[in-house]
Amino acid sequence: MAERKRRRALLRMGAGISKSARVADRLFLPVVAGAALLTMLLTVFHRQIQEIVSPSPQPSGEQQGPRADVVAYTVDKVPISDPDSPVWDNIPHSRISLADQSIIKPLKLNVPAEPVKVKAAHDGEWIGFLLEWPDSKADTQAIKVKEFRDACAVMITSYPSPPEARFMGTANNPATILHWKADWQIDIEEGFQDLEKAFPNVSVDMYPLLKESIRDGKPPKTVDIPEFARVRLPGTWAGNPVSQLSKASPVEKIVAKGPATITTLPTQDAAGWGRWRDGVWRVVLAKKMKASDGQAGEMVIERGQTYSVAFTVWFGDGGDRGSRKNPSMLHTLYVE
Amino acid sequence: MPKVYNWQIGREMDYWYEESRPRRQAAAVFDTNKCIACQTCTVACKTTWTSGKGQEYMYWNNVETKPWGSYPMGWDVNILKMLGPQRWSLEGERYVYRGKTIFEAAAQSERVLGYLPSDLDYAYPNRGEDETNEIVVEEKFYLRMPHDLWFFYLPRICNHCTYPACLASCPRLSIYKRPEDGIVLVDQARCRGYRECVQACPYKKVFYNHVTRISEKCVLCYPAVEKGIWPRCMRTCIGKIRMFGYLNTPEKADPENPLDFLVHVKKVGLPLLPQLGLEPNIYYIPPIHVGNINFLRMLFGPGVDQAIQTYNKAIAGRDLELVAALLLNVSTDRIMTKFKVIGSSEVAGYDENGHEVVRIPLKEPAVVRPFYDERLQVYRHNIT
Ligand code: SF4
Ligand code: SF4
Numbered sequence: 001m002a003e004r005k006r007r008r009a010l011l012r013m014g015a016g017i018s019k020s021a022r023v024a025d026r027l028f029l030p031v032v033a034g035a036a037l038l039t040m041l042l043t044v045f046h047r048q049i050q051e052i053v054s055p056s057p058q059p060s061g062e063q064q065g066p067r068a069d070v071v072a073y074t075v076d077k078v079p080i081s082d083p084d085s086p087v088w089d090n091i092p093h094s095r096i097s098l099a100d101q102s103i104i105k106p107l108k109l110n111v112p113a114e115p116v117k118v119k120a121a122h123d124g125e126w127i128g129f130l131l132e133w134p135d136s137k138a139d140t141q142a143i144k145v146k147e148f149r150d151a152c153a154v155m156i157t158s159y160p161s162p163p164e165a166r167f168m169g170t171a172n173n174p175a176t177i178l179h180w181k182a183d184w185q186i187d188i189e190e191g192f193q194d195l196e197k198a199f200p201n202v203s204v205d206m207y208p209l210l211k212e213s214i215r216d217g218k219p220p221k222t223v224d225i226p227e228f229a230r231v232r233l234p235g236t237w238a239g240n241p242v243s244q245l246s247k248a249s250p251v252e253k254i255v256a257k258g259p260a261t262i263t264t265l266p267t268q269d270a271a272g273w274g275r276w277r278d279g280v281w282r283v284v285l286a287k288k289m290k291a292s293d294g295q296a297g298e299m300v301i302e303r304g305q306t307y308s309v310a311f312t313v314w315f316g317d318g319g320d321r322g323s324r325k326n327p328s329m330l331h332t333l334y335v336e
Numbered sequence: 337m338p339k340v341y342n343w344q345i346g347r348e349m350d351y352w353y354e355e356s357r358p359r360r361q362a363a364a365v366f367d368t369n370k371c372i373a374c375q376t377c378t379v380a381c382k383t384t385w386t387s388g389k390g391q392e393y394m395y396w397n398n399v400e401t402k403p404w405g406s407y408p409m410g411w412d413v414n415i416l417k418m419l420g421p422q423r424w425s426l427e428g429e430r431y432v433y434r435g436k437t438i439f440e441a442a443a444q445s446e447r448v449l450g451y452l453p454s455d456l457d458y459a460y461p462n463r464g465e466d467e468t469n470e471i472v473v474e475e476k477f478y479l480r481m482p483h484d485l486w487f488f489y490l491p492r493i494c495n496h497c498t499y500p501a502c503l504a505s506c507p508r509l510s511i512y513k514r515p516e517d518g519i520v521l522v523d524q525a526r527c528r529g530y531r532e533c534v535q536a537c538p539y540k541k542v543f544y545n546h547v548t549r550i551s552e553k554c555v556l557c558y559p560a561v562e563k564g565i566w567p568r569c570m571r572t573c574i575g576k577i578r579m580f581g582y583l584n585t586p587e588k589a590d591p592e593n594p595l596d597f598l599v600h601v602k603k604v605g606l607p608l609l610p611q612l613g614l615e616p617n618i619y620y621i622p623p624i625h626v627g628n629i630n631f632l633r634m635l636f637g638p639g640v641d642q643a644i645q646t647y648n649k650a651i652a653g654r655d656l657e658l659v660a661a662l663l664l665n666v667s668t669d670r671i672m673t674k675f676k677v678i679g680s681s682e683v684a685g686y687d688e689n690g691h692e693v694v695r696i697p698l699k700e701p702a703v704v705r706p707f708y709d710e711r712l713q714v715y716r717h718n719i720t
Contacts, residue, residue: 104507106532107445144455145534145544183549195390195546199455208387222389222547232388235548238524243548260509322530323507 068306068334070094072120078128080286081273088130093117096311098133098326103167104259108324116152116311116328122335126271127301128286129154129178131311138276139316140182143198148316149183152274154285155256155310156299159332166310166330168256174297177254177262178285180272182316185250192245194222207232241268250274251285255297259323267292301335309333337439340499343586344610344637345433350440351613352447352504358518362496362556363583363617364570365598365605367665369624369647370577371489373399373465377569381493384568385555390547393458396554397569399491403631404464407492408457411540415612416634418449422611424638431638437613438501438538448501448536469628481625488623490635491577493569494541494554495608495616496520502553505536517582518617519556527551538612564671564687571669579665581672583617592674594661594685602658604643606636624648656680660698668694 071092079085095115101108117132131152142149157165157175169175187193196202196219203217209229213220222233223245230236235243241252241264251272256262269292274283291298301307312327314320339348340355381397398407406412415438422435438449468485496513500520503511510526511533513519522533522542527550533542534551542553557567565571570578581595589600598619599605605619622632622640624647632640650658660683664675670693672685677698684695705719 102445105445105447106505106507109445142529142549143546145458145531146452146454195392198546202392204392207389208383219389225389233390233545233548234388234524234552235527235545235550240525240527240548240550242528242550243545260507262508322528322532 069096069331070118070120070309070333072122072127072301072333072335074303074336075121075123078121078123078126078286079284080126080128080271081284083130083132083273083275083282083284087121088119091119091121091130093119093130093132094331096328096331098311098313098328101323101325101327104323106323108320108326110318112313112315112326116313118311120333122289122301122303124303125289126286127289127335128272128284129311130282130284131313132280132282133313134279135276135281135313135315136279137317138182138281140186141193141198142183142316143193143195146319147198148314148319148321149181150276150281150316151179151181151314151320152281152283152285153177153179153312155312156301156333157308158299159306159308161308161330163330164258165308166327167259168262169258171257174299175256176265176287176291176297176299177256178270178272178287179252179254180250180274180283180285181252182250182274184247184252185274187245187247188250192221192223195219253287253293253298255293257297263296265293265296265298303335305335307333307335342437342499342613342615344607344615345437345613346427346430347432349437349499349613351499352439356513356515357498357585358513358515360516360582360584361498361518361617362561363518363581363595363599363619365579365595365619365621366491367577367621367662368488368490369621370575370665371399371491372575373401373489374574375399376572376574377491380568380572381554384557386552388547390545391543391552392546393455394543394545394552395461396541396543397491397493398461399489400461400463401465401467401487402490402635403469403487403628404467405490406463407461408453408540409460409463410457411453411538412609412635414451415449415538416609418451419612424611426638433611433613435611437611438536439499439504439613447532448505450501450505450536450538452531452535453540482627482629483625484627486623486626486628488626490620491569492539492541492608493618494520494556495539495614495618496554496556497617498615499613501536501538501612501614502533502542505532506530507532514558517558517561519558519561520553521555521558522551522553524550524552538609538614539616561671566669566671571666573666576666579661583619590674592676594664594672594675597657597661597675602646602655602661603639604647604658606639606643609635610637621647624651656698663696663698664694667696670694 073091079087096118097115098112100111114134119130139150141147155175155177157169157173161173164170165173204219251270253265253270254262255265270287272285289301291300308330310328310330312325314325337350338354340351342349377397386394400407424431425434441449468487510523529550531544542551545552566580570580583595586600589596591601604621607616622636622643624644649655660677664685670687673688674686677683684692687693702720
């Protein structure tokens with residue numbers, strides 16, 4: 001009797017179990033299906049959702065190829081020294097935010113309100129970037145002690161690369177930097193910006209090596225100083241690229257393997273040009289896709305590849321130079 | 337920031353790099369009591385190093401009249417004002433600087449406290465020349481030591497500091513201190529003209545070249561120094577105020593080394609603005625006639641009172657060895673690492689190989705001629 005009771009009880013329990021199992025069975029499929037659908041949707045719209053949560057720069061126009069922060073579109077011919085070329089009009093831009101420089105002292109802590117607009121294009125031979133940023137004043141002179149020039153730069157390194165690569169590359173990820181300088185450009189545009197430009201009333205009685213060159217108390221033009229007397233222009237004499245009287249391009253091609261390592265590459269074949277109009281700088285910086293200084297670590301740029309890039313702006317009137325600058329984060333560049 | 341020891345302020349301090357003293361440190365002592373502001377040093381340097389286009393305004397060596405002169409204008413008052421009032425304290429036998437150095441007072445975003453002079457600041461190298469501390473009024477103008485009315489000349493070059501602010505400030509590592517002699521140089525091939533060093537050097541002894549657009553500074557005539565010869569500003573000094581050589585740290589002071597003797601043994605050679613924390617290596621014998629001792633303490637630190645006392649003793653003929661060492665100033669253009677008083681009438685200097693490079697009498701022989709010359713039948717104006 002007791003045995004029967006116990007069995008019945010067991011049976012009831014079993015019945016209870018099977019009843020709740022049936023409920024679970026009914027719910028299982030829809031739940032799994034729902035989760036799978038959600039995962040799928042999340043995957044598909046991942047980037048869009050991310051954009052809503054934390055917007056990142058992206059090309060504003062039509063997208064082709066894998067999504068990257070900046071895309072270098074194929075064009076017939078990159079206008080390597082014309083920021084006003086209509087070719088740029090058809091290329092969508094990316095808005096790249098500029099950050100402070102808070103890693104290497106001296107720091108620059110204030111950040112420009114406006115991002116820099118970046119366009120990129122290539123023609124199989126050249127890759128060019130058009131940078132556009134507001135700057136109320138064009139600072140093109142660096143003659144006086146307190147004068148600093150405007151400048152901007154594009155840094156390209158391999159992808160993926162460690163976050164430290166943002167600070168001018170690393171030992172294993174050398175960065176190629178294209179550095180445009182407003183004073184170099186004006187040296188090309190108007191001729192070497194000499195002492196007299198900043199000090200029109202300068203008068204001298206003699207330079208020991210140039211006794212005959214002084215007329216009416218005025219110094220000779222620096223570009224006319226004969227070779228032997230350039231020993232009195234120490235930087236020029238030592239071959240410092242900053243001190244050269246004639247410049248071929250306003251864009252210097254540099255390799256860097258971390259802070260304080262920037263080195264002018266032996267082949268200076270980068271191109272570019274800047275134009276300041278109505279409070280806006282528009283500057284083209286371009287390099288050959290094949291590396292002429294591959295041995296020294298220059299980046300080769302190939303179609304269909306992704307690279308890491310960063311953009312930097314220096315505001316001369318704010319005393320920016322060297323590490324006092326506004327660099328962007330590391331972004332991806334896709335070369336169509 | 338790493339901690340380094342600065343003996344001039346008697347304590348450890350913050351510096352951008354670890355302590356790394358050169359194998360030996362080139363240094364000099366300038367006796368301000370003897371400078372006549374002839375500017376021969378200035379011109380010697382100018383014609384040697386800075387006579388190119390773009391360097392017109394540069395004086396790697398300049399001589400300013402204190403208290404009013406300064407080049408670039410206000411270099412000293414500007415940095416002292418930025419630093420604000422600071423304090424030395426006497427701890428046992430020695431003075432310890434308890435204020436902040438320019439490394440310690442720097443803003444969070446900077447390496448060094450400093451500023452960039454403007455072009456106008458460089459435009460008046462002779463400002464205040466020969467001007468007295470107060471307007472000359474007849475009643476005050478009588479001779480008494482120290483003087484109520486005074487000025488003195490302060491010749492200045494780069495101090496080839498043990499802890500150079502210029503070097504610390506350069507994010508590109510374009511400035512280096514040579515391990516063999518402590519000379520501080522700007523690499524002319526590497527500098528990119530950021531002017532961080534111009535901003536950081538409190539003595540304003542790095543200059544921006546208007547034409548090459550990079551920075552330059554005093555090279556302490558290193559090609560000469562490498563050959564055992566004095567820098568040009570030093571060996572041409574008309575007033576014979578300068579002694580050039582190598583200086584040891586106080587605990588390694590060699591009393592036979594003329595520099596160690598003047599700076600560490602006799603303590604008459606004092607650093608310029610030691611409170612800034614750079615451990616500068618050009619030392620000054622303070623002027624003994626200046627009526628405002630606080631002004632001198634501000635410029636040369638708390639050792640001034642004692643230095644003046646010791647120097648006065650030598651003038652009074654009560655310190656033969658010090659007189660001897662001072663007589664070696666600009667007595668030769670060879671770098672001496674030892675000196676010795678010979679008997680009590682001569683002093684000799686020796687180079688690092690032990691060769692005697694100079695020997696001079698402690699008292700110049702003088703001949704007194706009769707006021708009236710019988711043979712020529714004339715009176716003489718100058719009889720010695
Ligand atoms: S005096 Fe100025 S320039 Fe000379 S080493 Fe010192 S900090 Fe550098
Ligand atoms: S050469 Fe000598 S005496 Fe003349 S100004 Fe220079 S330091 Fe003074």
